[in-house]
Amino acid sequence: MGLSLTFPEKLRATITLPGSKSIAARALILSALSGGRQVLNLSDCDDTQALLKALTHDTEIVDIGAAGTAMRFLTAYFATQSGTQHLLTGTERMQQRPISILVEALQALGADITYTGQMGYPPLLIKGKDIQGGEVRLSAEVSSQYISALLMVGPMLRDGLRLQLEGTIASRPYIEMTLGLMREFGAKASWTDAKTICVAPGGYSRTAEFVVEPDWSAASYWYEMVALSNDTEAEIHLPYLRAESLQGDSVVKDLFHHLGVDTRFDSEGATLTKTAFSPTSTTWEVDFSQFPDLAQTFVATCAILGQPFHFTGLQSLRIKETDRIAALVAELGKLGIMLEAEASSIAYQPQQQNSAALAQPEIATYEDHRMAMCIAPCAMRQPGIKILHPEVVNKSYPTFWEDLQRVGVILQ
Numbered sequence: 001m002g003l004s005l006t007f008p009e010k011l012r013a014t015i016t017l018p019g020s021k022s023i024a025a026r027a028l029i030l031s032a033l034s035g036g037r038q039v040l041n042l043s044d045c046d047d048t049q050a051l052l053k054a055l056t057h058d059t060e061i062v063d064i065g066a067a068g069t070a071m072r073f074l075t076a077y078f079a080t081q082s083g084t085q086h087l088l089t090g091t092e093r094m095q096q097r098p099i100s101i102l103v104e105a106l107q108a109l110g111a112d113i114t115y116t117g118q119m120g121y122p123p124l125l126i127k128g129k130d131i132q133g134g135e136v137r138l139s140a141e142v143s144s145q146y147i148s149a150l151l152m153v154g155p156m157l158r159d160g161l162r163l164q165l166e167g168t169i170a171s172r173p174y175i176e177m178t179l180g181l182m183r184e185f186g187a188k189a190s191w192t193d194a195k196t197i198c199v200a201p202g203g204y205s206r207t208a209e210f211v212v213e214p215d216w217s218a219a220s221y222w223y224e225m226v227a228l229s230n231d232t233e234a235e236i237h238l239p240y241l242r243a244e245s246l247q248g249d250s251v252v253k254d255l256f257h258h259l260g261v262d263t264r265f266d267s268e269g270a271t272l273t274k275t276a277f278s279p280t281s282t283t284w285e286v287d288f289s290q291f292p293d294l295a296q297t298f299v300a301t302c303a304i305l306g307q308p309f310h311f312t313g314l315q316s317l318r319i320k321e322t323d324r325i326a327a328l329v330a331e332l333g334k335l336g337i338m339l340e341a342e343a344s345s346i347a348y349q350p351q352q353q354n355s356a357a358l359a360q361p362e363i364a365t366y367e368d369h370r371m372a373m374c375i376a377p378c379a380m381r382q383p384g385i386k387i388l389h390p391e392v393v394n395k396s397y398p399t400f401w402e403d404l405q406r407v408g409v410i411l412q
Contacts, residue, residue: 029055067094089123151182228377235272
């Protein structure tokens, strides 16, 4: 199954984005830990709904599908739920995604977690208990979600948590998001030095409902469309987006400014407009280690625009829904774009572009929502693209295709 896309000449619309998946995941865990306070503006995306179901349905076997965030957050959450037992599992790909760093840290704090299959990977048998807590060391270089999972259960531990981070801290904005939300829910948590975070015991105290802000990573695809549009007056209005955001991905507005997209904020949200842009001969260098979910969007946009780049800090892309670096090389190759990939970086020089682009390329999506959404706008410059398994967008942005139709895109 696939979708072919034909974009209109004009790009003008108002698009209401889904609630932030990252904020929703944290808010749902914090709500559960603080007594089930209501969380509003939840997305209908697969990841959010999988986590919501796991938290509200009392079943011993919990299958979270492909929701990696849910896997990590629930591992820590279930470990603190005294008197419970859960078998936490997911898709075949989920069972290939490592989780030993988190499990070993929780075990060091006193958690009862065992592997039921391959060591270091889900499924996990988790027996909830009252955990002592204390000090633990954790590598900060792989995934900030391990750190966030530990931090959020910190207030539930008898002695609280003193988390010592080792190595270069990846995706620090996500850690700051977690700490900010924990404080909103009444916890005491803060950095005591550059590599140490302390969380006081005592639980959470929030009693008011919590409203999830729109998803800045979803906004990135609309920035991409404005950048790639041939409509010199392209304009997209995104209601409720705020300049001041807990989401590290809000940096997208600053990065796309370099690619000819301006952002104007008012009381109703953000408006994206197209400005003049011409590729430069200078290689654009960006370290994406603090906002890795934006990397695919910028790889696709810059390659289509012919802007040379060297993007680094991409190590976490290797262990996402798929190996996103390998997937980008393979699928953009079908568009005649040759990328140079290393373990944690991608580079592109326009003169290396392959002339053997496929006339009607069929883009594989690898069960990865971001692969579908970052390449779909490329059809604005390269007609004939077909996105295979378009349903993968349900993971984070279920109305993506419907929203494209709202701006006049013909889907076949």
